[in-house]
Amino acid sequence: MARPELVCLADFEKYACKVLPKNAIDYYRSGADGEITLYDNVKALSRWQILPRVLRDVSTVNMQTTILGHSITFPVCVAPTAMNKMAYPTGEAAAAQAAASVGIGYTLSTISTSSIEEVAEAAPDCLRFFQLYIYKQRNITRQLVARAENCGYKALVLTVDTPFFGKRLADNRNKFKLPPHLKMANFEKLDFTGSGMNQAQKQSGLNEYASSLFDPSLTWSDIDWLKSITKLPIVLKGILSAKDAHIAAEKGIDGILVSNHGGRQLDTVPATIDVLPSIISSVSGRCEVYLDGGIRCGTDIFKALALGAKVVFIGRPVIYGLAYDVSQ
Numbered sequence: 001m002a003r004p005e006l007v008c009l010a011d012f013e014k015y016a017c018k019v020l021p022k023n024a025i026d027y028y029r030s031g032a033d034g035e036i037t038l039y040d041n042v043k044a045l046s047r048w049q050i051l052p053r054v055l056r057d058v059s060t061v062n063m064q065t066t067i068l069g070h071s072i073t074f075p076v077c078v079a080p081t082a083m084n085k086m087a088y089p090t091g092e093a094a095a096a097q098a099a100a101s102v103g104i105g106y107t108l109s110t111i112s113t114s115s116i117e118e119v120a121e122a123a124p125d126c127l128r129f130f131q132l133y134i135y136k137q138r139n140i141t142r143q144l145v146a147r148a149e150n151c152g153y154k155a156l157v158l159t160v161d162t163p164f165f166g167k168r169l170a171d172n173r174n175k176f177k178l179p180p181h182l183k184m185a186n187f188e189k190l191d192f193t194g195s196g197m198n199q200a201q202k203q204s205g206l207n208e209y210a211s212s213l214f215d216p217s218l219t220w221s222d223i224d225w226l227k228s229i230t231k232l233p234i235v236l237k238g239i240l241s242a243k244d245a246h247i248a249a250e251k252g253i254d255g256i257l258v259s260n261h262g263g264r265q266l267d268t269v270p271a272t273i274d275v276l277p278s279i280i281s282s283v284s285g286r287c288e289v290y291l292d293g294g295i296r297c298g299t300d301i302f303k304a305l306a307l308g309a310k311v312v313f314i315g316r317p318v319i320y321g322l323a324y325d326v327s328q
């Protein structure tokens with residue numbers, strides 16, 4: 001198919017909708033339940049207005065910044081997204097290479113289709129973080145942490161908004177499963193492949209996988225446990241409440257990623273940009289604060305930074321970029 005010139009992220013999304021199989025694009029695009037939060041992330045960003053000042057000499061602009069002490073060329077990093085090989089054959093490895101090519105950070109999902117080691121090998125110079133789910137079998141988490149440390153990942157991004165898996169209606173309708181040629185790549189070496197997801201199922205295989213393996217009993221004491229098994233900085237991903245942000249800062253967490261999981265977990269929670277100011281004020285500089293959810297253009301980034309975020313993360317647009325397949 002002839003590829004049109006794409007000039008904004010919305011164009012990439014439209015293109016991905018045309019070329020990806022339904023099972024894949026529905027999984028990538030959808031949110032939980034009525035998708036209220038999914039759409040509100042974008043709408044809320046558009047509601048905040050920019051009041052420009054003038055005559056400020058902007059002839060030199062430098063967007064370079066740091067995250068956890070590491071330099072990046074502009075204040076954007078890639079959020080963890082699972083199962084990227086449904087969009088492009090080398091999946092997460094290709095996304096990390098793309099991040100490295102523009103000098104930004106990349107976060108690898110636990111549920112990736114390229115392994116921790118593959119991504120490190122494909123993009124050795126990329127500033128890489130590893131996203132973690134805590135498994136009921138703690139030894140699985142412990143081994144993932146050790147592998148990420150050995151492969152030079154610079155931080156752990158612990159997702160704390162997934163005690164139960166979001167009810168994604170599109171995935172349920174599709175009875176989502178990973179295509180048989182793909183694997184949850186981080187588990188091949190652990191005698192644990194997650195292949196349960198490909199067995200006969202009534203609804204989305206994601207629900208079954210997550211509810212059988214992720215630990216819904218996590219509390220703040222598990223953060224102490226995680227700190228005890230790693231020297232890497234820890235970022236908590238999925239905080240929306242200023243009270244939780246305060247506890248995280250008290251616990252000595254290195255970063256907070258204000259996130260509602262791109263509207264894929266609990267529906268009708270607030271848009272991330274709307275809770276950012278209260279979180280910034282509650283943390284009062286004790287740790288770095290980042291934001292994701294609906295960031296689609298430069299003005300979105302500007303608003304998040306103006307309201308106190310140090311860096312923003314983007315999720316879906318990176319997958320849509322993979323689907324564009326520049327090699328064709």
Ligand SMILES: Cc1cc2nc3c(=O)[nH]c(=O)nc-3n(C[C@H](O)[C@H](O)[C@H](O)COP(=O)(O)O)c2cc1C
Pocket residue numbers: 027028029041079080081082109110111131159237259260261262263264292293294295313314315316317
């Ligand atoms: C297809 C997809 C898979 C995702 N997988 C994960 C994951 O494995 N771990 C995680 O913490 N968040 C995951 N997320 C959430 C993203 O990290 C991020 O919070 C969200 O996508 C940001 O919103 P945006 O897509 O509007 O930029 C996923 C999101 C999408 C769209």
Ligand SMILES: CCCCCCC(=O)C(=O)O
Pocket residue numbers: 082111205206207209210261264
């Ligand atoms: C296989 C079950 C877990 C998938 C986790 C990916 C994820 O977080 C998402 O939003 O999808």
